[in-house]
Amino acid sequence: MTRFAFPCLKLTRDYLAAAVFTAITASTSVGFAAEKINIYSHRQQVLIQPFLDAFTSKTGIETNVVYSSKGLAQRLKAEGPASPADVILTVDIARLSEYADLDLLAPVDSSILRANIPSRLRSEDNRWFGFSERARILVTSKTRVAEGAVLDLEDLAKPEWKGRICSRAGSHDYNRALVASMIAAHGEAATETWARGVVDNLARKPQGNDRSQAKAIFQGLCDVAIMNSYYYGNMKFGDKADQKEWAQAIRLVFTNQSNRGNHMNISGGGVAKHAKNKAAAIAFLEFLTEEKAQHLYGKINFEYPVNPEVSVSGELASWGRFKPDNLPIERLAALAPKAQMIIDRVGW
Amino acid sequence: MVAAFLSNFARAQRQPVDRWSVGVILLCGLILGPVLAVLVAAFGDSGGLWSHLYDTVLGRYISNTLILMAGVGVVAIGFGVSSAWVVSRYDFTGRRILEWMLLLPAAIPAYIIAYSYTEFFEYAGPLQSGLRHLFGWQSPRDYWFPEIRSLGGAILVMASVLYPYIYMVTRIAFRLTPTSLFEIALVHNRSQFWQVGLPLARPAIMAGLALVMMEVMSDFGTVEFFAIETITLGIFNVWLGMNNLVAAAQISIVGFGFILALLGLELYARSRQQYVSSSRNQTPLAMLAPTKAGILACWAVCVIPLLFGFFIPVGVLLGLVATNDLLADFLAIRSIIGNTLIVAALAALVIMVLSAFIVVTATFRAGSKTRKLALFASTGYAFPGTILAIGVLIFTGQFDRAIAALLGAQFQGILITSIGVLFLAYIVRFQAVGYGAMISGVRRLPANMMNASRVLGQGYMDSIRRVIMPLLKSSFLAGMMLVFVDVMKELPMTLLLRPFNFDTLATYTYQFAKDEMLEVAALPALMIVLSGLVPVILMSAMLRRYR
Numbered sequence: 001m002t003r004f005a006f007p008c009l010k011l012t013r014d015y016l017a018a019a020v021f022t023a024i025t026a027s028t029s030v031g032f033a034a035e036k037i038n039i040y041s042h043r044q045q046v047l048i049q050p051f052l053d054a055f056t057s058k059t060g061i062e063t064n065v066v067y068s069s070k071g072l073a074q075r076l077k078a079e080g081p082a083s084p085a086d087v088i089l090t091v092d093i094a095r096l097s098e099y100a101d102l103d104l105l106a107p108v109d110s111s112i113l114r115a116n117i118p119s120r121l122r123s124e125d126n127r128w129f130g131f132s133e134r135a136r137i138l139v140t141s142k143t144r145v146a147e148g149a150v151l152d153l154e155d156l157a158k159p160e161w162k163g164r165i166c167s168r169a170g171s172h173d174y175n176r177a178l179v180a181s182m183i184a185a186h187g188e189a190a191t192e193t194w195a196r197g198v199v200d201n202l203a204r205k206p207q208g209n210d211r212s213q214a215k216a217i218f219q220g221l222c223d224v225a226i227m228n229s230y231y232y233g234n235m236k237f238g239d240k241a242d243q244k245e246w247a248q249a250i251r252l253v254f255t256n257q258s259n260r261g262n263h264m265n266i267s268g269g270g271v272a273k274h275a276k277n278k279a280a281a282i283a284f285l286e287f288l289t290e291e292k293a294q295h296l297y298g299k300i301n302f303e304y305p306v307n308p309e310v311s312v313s314g315e316l317a318s319w320g321r322f323k324p325d326n327l328p329i330e331r332l333a334a335l336a337p338k339a340q341m342i343i344d345r346v347g348w
Numbered sequence: 349m350v351a352a353f354l355s356n357f358a359r360a361q362r363q364p365v366d367r368w369s370v371g372v373i374l375l376c377g378l379i380l381g382p383v384l385a386v387l388v389a390a391f392g393d394s395g396g397l398w399s400h401l402y403d404t405v406l407g408r409y410i411s412n413t414l415i416l417m418a419g420v421g422v423v424a425i426g427f428g429v430s431s432a433w434v435v436s437r438y439d440f441t442g443r444r445i446l447e448w449m450l451l452l453p454a455a456i457p458a459y460i461i462a463y464s465y466t467e468f469f470e471y472a473g474p475l476q477s478g479l480r481h482l483f484g485w486q487s488p489r490d491y492w493f494p495e496i497r498s499l500g501g502a503i504l505v506m507a508s509v510l511y512p513y514i515y516m517v518t519r520i521a522f523r524l525t526p527t528s529l530f531e532i533a534l535v536h537n538r539s540q541f542w543q544v545g546l547p548l549a550r551p552a553i554m555a556g557l558a559l560v561m562m563e564v565m566s567d568f569g570t571v572e573f574f575a576i577e578t579i580t581l582g583i584f585n586v587w588l589g590m591n592n593l594v595a596a597a598q599i600s601i602v603g604f605g606f607i608l609a610l611l612g613l614e615l616y617a618r619s620r621q622q623y624v625s626s627s628r629n630q631t632p633l634a635m636l637a638p639t640k641a642g643i644l645a646c647w648a649v650c651v652i653p654l655l656f657g658f659f660i661p662v663g664v665l666l667g668l669v670a671t672n673d674l675l676a677d678f679l680a681i682r683s684i685i686g687n688t689l690i691v692a693a694l695a696a697l698v699i700m701v702l703s704a705f706i707v708v709t710a711t712f713r714a715g716s717k718t719r720k721l722a723l724f725a726s727t728g729y730a731f732p733g734t735i736l737a738i739g740v741l742i743f744t745g746q747f748d749r750a751i752a753a754l755l756g757a758q759f760q761g762i763l764i765t766s767i768g769v770l771f772l773a774y775i776v777r778f779q780a781v782g783y784g785a786m787i788s789g790v791r792r793l794p795a796n797m798m799n800a801s802r803v804l805g806q807g808y809m810d811s812i813r814r815v816i817m818p819l820l821k822s823s824f825l826a827g828m829m830l831v832f833v834d835v836m837k838e839l840p841m842t843l844l845l846r847p848f849n850f851d852t853l854a855t856y857t858y859q860f861a862k863d864e865m866l867e868v869a870a871l872p873a874l875m876i877v878l879s880g881l882v883p884v885i886l887m888s889a890m891l892r893r894y895r
Contacts, residue, residue, distance in 0.1 A: 014555055026493065038848055064848035067859065070588065071844040074738045078745035083763020084848070098591060169575050171585045195503045207497045207575040219471050234674035242472065344404040 036062040037280045040072045042090040043267060055287050061280050073098045074274060086275040087284055091267040092173045096128040097333035105270040108282055116289035120328040121266055130266035130329060131288045132303035135229040135322070137262060139214060139250040144223045152256045153182065153263070156224070157197025165198065166213045166222035170348025171340060174228060174265070175347055179342055180312045180335035181263040184327050188338060196346045205348060211235060211243065218249040225250075233302030233315055254322035261323040265332065267303065275277050327344045367806075369714040372706050376725040381747070382739035382776050383728050387604075389742065390597035397586065397595040406599075409582040413565070413603065415499060416506070416578060420564045421557055423507035427653035428514030429553060433541055434650060436522040439635035440643045446650040447519075448885060453657025454512035454830065455880025457837035458505070459569030460873045461657075463866050464664035465505050466573070469496040497574040506570060508657035513781075514556030516826050517788045521552035552587030555788040557755050559781060561610055562730040565603050568840065580605040580732045593738075600735050607730035611723060662877060668870035677871045681856060685875055687838055688852040692879075693775040696832040700824055702775065703782025708812060708820075711790050714796050722783065729780035740773045740845065752852055765827060770845045777841065778834050782827045789823025833880045855881070 032283070041048055045067045053061040066072070066085075068154045076083055088105065099105050105127040113122070114130055121130035137152055150156070156165060168175065182191040203222035210213075213225035214235060235247040269288075271281045287293055294305035297341055298316045305312065312321075401652035410674045435447040467473055476493055485491050495501065525548050533544045546553075571578045579602060587596035638646055669677075710722040728736055744764040752760040763769055793816070817824075839854045846855065860869035 044862070046859060048802055066846060066850075067855075068843040069862070070584070070840070071734050071738055071741075074593070075741050075844060078741035079764050080745060080749075082748065082765055084765055094588065094591070098588075101591060171589050173588070176589055205495075205497075205575065208573075215472070219472070238865075257362055324746075337590040337592070340585060341400055341404075343399065343589075346409075 005068050031306055034278065035060070035280055036064060037086040037277050037284055039063055039065045039087045039089060040085045040272070041065055041067045041088075042069055042072060042092075044097055046252055047301055048089060050296055051288065051293055054292060054296065055284055058287065059280075059283060061283070063284075065152065068172070073104060076104050077102050079274075081274045083272060083274050084276070085272045085310060086277045086281040087269060088272060089267075089269040089347045091134075092177065092265055093268070093329050093333045094173055094177065096123075096266075096268050096270070096338050099270065100127055104273050106275060106278065107271045108271050108285065110282055110286060111302060112286045116286075116309070118306065118308060120326060121268075121306050123330060128268055128270040129285060129289070130268040130306050131285075131293075132267045132297035132301075132345075133269065133306055134265045134303050134306070135254065135262050136174055136265065137227060137229050138253040139217065139225050139227045139232070140253055141217050141223045142249060142251050144220075145251070147251065150253060152223060152259070153178070154194060154256075156201065156226075157194045159201075159239070161201045161224060163200045163203050164223040166203055166216045166225040166321055167198070167206050167348070168213065168226075170195070170199075170208055170343035170346075174210070175226065175348070176225070176339045176343065177265050178263050179339035180332045181325060181327060183297075183335045183342075184331050184337055185260055190343065192345065195348060197347050199346050208322065211246070214246040214250050215243075220245040229254075229319065230302035232319075237315070249310045252319055254320070256325065257323055260327070261325040264304075264324045264329070266306070266329055267297075298335045350606040366713055368709045368831070369718050372660055372709045372714060372718055372722060375702060376721045378772075379725045379728065379776050379779050381743040382736060385733070385746075386597050386600060386731065386735060386739040389594060390601050390740075392594035394592060394595035394598055397590065397592055398598070401477040401582075401586070401595070401599070405577065405582060405585075408577050409579045409599075410602070412499065412576055413578040413580075413606070414444060416502060416571075416576065417561055417564050417606070419499070419503035420507045420510060421561060423503060423578060424511040424514055424560050425553065425557060427507060427511035427657075428556065429518050429546070429549070430649045431511075431653055432515045432519040432522055432549075433545060433692070434646045437540070437545070437636055437862060438638050438642070438646050440638055440646045442647065446654075448645075450515055450650060451512050452830070452877070453509045453653070454516075455833050455837065455877045456509050456565055456657070456661055457569070457839065457857070457873070458509060458574065459839065459858065459861060460665075460869070460876075461505055461661045462507050462570040462573040463861050463869075464661040465496055465501070467664050467866060468660055469494075469501075499576055502570055502574050502576050504656060505574075506564060506567065510654065511653055511657065513559040513563070513784075513830065514553060516830060517552040517556045517785065518549050520822060520826060521549035521712070521792065523786065525549070552788040553792050555784040558610060559784050560727065561728075562607055562780060565730045566732045566736075568732050583732060583735060596735070600731055604727065604730060607727055611727070612775050615720075615723070621736065623718075631840045665866075665877075667875050668867045669874060679874055681853070681875065684851045684853055684856050685879065687850065688854070688876075689879060691770075691852060692832050692836040695771060695778070695835045697829045698771065699775055699782045699831050700786075700828045701777050701780060703786045703827060704820065704824060705818070706779075707783060707786035707790055708816060712812070712816070713808070722806070723787075726780035726783040728776040729778070732776075733777070733838065734844060736777055737773055737841040737844045740769060740776060740841070744769050744772065744880075754887070766845050767850075770842065770847075773841045773845050774835055774838070777838070778831050781830050781834055785823050785827025785830065786820065788867060789820045837876055837880060 039048075039052075044104070045065060048065070052065070056062060072088070073095075074087055079085070081348075088099055089208050090099075100123060107126045108129075109126065113126075117129050119129075121133070122128065138153070140150060150161075155161070170176070170179070179191060181194060181196060184193070204216070210227045210231045211234075213222075213227055214231065216222050217225055229252060232247055232250070232252060235243040238244070254264060269285065271278060271285065289307050291307070291310050294307045294310040295301040295313070297305060298312065298314065302316060304316065353810055364379060412709060424468065431450050435443055469475055473494075478576070479485070479491070479493075483491070491829065515611050522545055525545060529544045529548070530540050533540045538544075566580060568580050568584065571581050572584075583599045583603075585598045586599060587593050647798045706722050706725070710719045731739070748759070763772070797819070798811055801815045802808070806814065810890050836852070837854050839858055842852055843855050843858070846852075856874040857869045857876065860866070
């Protein structure tokens with residue numbers, strides 16, 4: 001029985017192997033000619049495409065992208081050594097640290113990256129790097145709130161703002177990081193008291209995204225809102241007439257200027273642990289910290305450059321110079337779970 | 349080991365090992381693999397998070413989810429069953445158009461409808477602006493208007509696009525109900541709807557309802573946008589906010605438990621009732637002719653769900669694209685349209701063939717355990733797409749390692765790095781839709797059909813091919829249509845599992861809609877709806893022929 005069965009089995013196995021192998025080589029043969037990097041991106045394609053185009057025209061290295069806002073770390077992990085990904089791009093430190101926690105990033109030894117990125121905006125072990133900074137600020141109604149009436153995040157819990165604040169859900173990445181920065185400054189208990197005060201002052205149930213908070217101010221539903229500053233630029237220069245009106249209605253307030261500085265977050269990335277094109281991947285990260293790309297961050301999405309040599313220009317400069325919170329960005333990720341618990345407890 | 353398990357399995361059923369049943373068991377195993385991967389992930393250590401969740405948000409998650417499910421269920425049954433009854437029993441002007449139009453809301457993705465509804469109903473939207481203009485109100489403090497971003501709003505929005513799942517199968521059930529039974533009701537002056545149509549359509553309604561419930565359970569787009577804290581929203585808060593995938597998997601099992609309870613309830617209820625007709629529909633059922641007022645009522649019954657599920661959202665989208673350069677936009681996305689149609693059609697075909705195989709074999713060949721396994725294999729539909737996609741990734745990663753160990757290292761990552769992983773995900777998720785369509789078809793077959801064919805000397809395969817499948821054609825097509833539309837608008841799994849530089853209309857729409865750039869998202873969103881039209885019209889025509 002075995003004598004007959006065995007060769008038969010082997011034959012089938014070989015056929016299967018051949019068929020599968022053909023299918024694989026056929027599907028992966030694209031792009032052998034030119035050098036290329038494969039990117040897993042949590043950033044939307046519309047936002048990163050200009051960087052990719054600039055990189056390709058400078059180096060001749062082609063780029064392939066999979067974009068997804070969630071779960072790419074799990075995909076990378078499941079793919080293991082077979083993964084085709086070379087570069088990871090994300091927004092928010094929480095996502096970067098997810099990759100770091102799962103040990104999915106390769107350490108990168110690059111003097112260019114070290115020189116171009118301040119140490120508080122990259123990981124100690126050189127696995128992830130920040131490429132742009134995003135400021136989470138307060139916006140107030142130009143007509144109903146006097147300039148200087150609100151200065152610090154801490155002010156949001158004051159009784160004078162009862163029924164006048166709008167916010168998106170507390171458990172969104174942006175607000176979670178903001179609460180984490182409060183924990184870093186004041187500790188858990190004080191932050192919880194503060195968060196409870198903010199929730200008590202809300203004009204409506206937390207909802208929508210940052211833009212819709214500006215809209216709510218425009219509509220008179222509330223007077224103060226929490227927003228990432230780049231949304232202001234996007235509304236002001238977008239092609240939607242009504243959003244220009246929303247932008248018109250609000251004043252930007254960089255918070256905590258007399259103490260720790262405005263809460264900041266980053267967009268960033270790293271090289272995948274099992275990257276097949278490590279050199280090209282590192283070249284891409286370096287490119288993102290150089291002057292041309294650093295300016296692009298401001299031009300495309302009104303984000304701030306991380307490279308201290310690159311000056312802020314144009315619209316960004318017109319919003320004024322401000323003091324950023326110098327908290328090492330890694331702390332935000334470490335405190336995020338505690339922040340989420342506070343958010344759950346106060347029902348933000 | 350596998351062989352031992354299989355033979356035990358068969359012995360437990362007191363039946364010889366049958367290769368058809370073994371095929372079904374293996375297939376169900378493959379489909380359940382990713383679901384089991386999520387369950388296994390839940391067995392990790394969640395670091396004491398549960399007491400926190402229990403103390404704070406879990407109650408809210410569960411009650412919101414239950415209210416949402418109950419609300420959507422009631423409204424969707426109301427919309428789906430009433431319209432199905434009206435178009436199958438009454439003859440009125442416009443019936444033929446309404447009959448297929450009623451399916452259209454199924455083509456509108458939930459995240460699109462949520463965005464466009466907000467656009468329409470919110471303070472600055474056309475409705476409130478119009479009311480303000482009409483009554484001279486100045487600010488939001490002058491009047492009360494229901495908040496669309498609320499539990500009630502979510503119920504309306506979700507029921508409006510989900511009722512076609514119930515409508516589709518219920519309409520077929522009404523149509524296949526033996527004429528003689530309606531005639532009996534007529535003779536005895538009883539209600540044709542309450543005493544004949546509804547009870548006999550119950551299995552179909554339940555099959556549709558199960559799909560709707562699972563869809564509600566797994567929805568993330570709408571509840572996120574409306575900020576309703578359901579179990580699914582909680583899963584994402586725990587996973588992404590607390591970096592705790594284990595606890596997220598555990599919460600998703602809570603939701604999964606709801607679905608199991610629902611399926612169990614349905615099984616139990618069904619086990620006590622049997623609907624079988626041995627007569628053939630020789631005389632086609634005469635349509636009832638409504639009075640003038642009746643025609644109006646018929647129209648109202650059909651147009652109200654269409655208004656909420658189709659006209660309002662599509663109107664909003666049309667208003668947005670009217671300002672764009674349509675041709676340029678269309679040219680920009682034409683390859684994406686191609687991608688979407690090919691992937692959706694292929695997936696729909698594969699899923700329906702598998703579903704037909706599973707349902708037919710489980711019904712006519714296998715024992716009750718295999719039948720339960722087949723039902724269980726459709727539970728992937730109840731998981732949030734992203735969580736299921738992670739299950740698919742974990743499962744595929746293991747599968748690939750096994751292949752590499754078996755066939756050599758050059759096969760490492762063979763499935764996970766190909767588009768096969770995306771198709772597997774579609775199968776795992778939408779098997780439920782195919783299963784639902786086929787099982788409601790099989791349940792309406794006369795019980796002795798198969799036996800009669802076998803007694804007359806036909807083999808099993810011949811009986812299936814010549815007797816059973818022709819009778820199931822309409823169910824097959826109906827299922828294929830639903831799966832096609834479902835795959836076409838599927839977002840989270842496609843987003844995560846797709847190959848490089850690959851977009852479907854859904855992923856393309858989403859990247860703009862996510863940022864509330866609805867005006868750019870409007871055209872691809874409309875294309876999803878339009879592409880949905882083609883199979884809807886095509887298959888409606890075929891359904892009519894196979895009636």
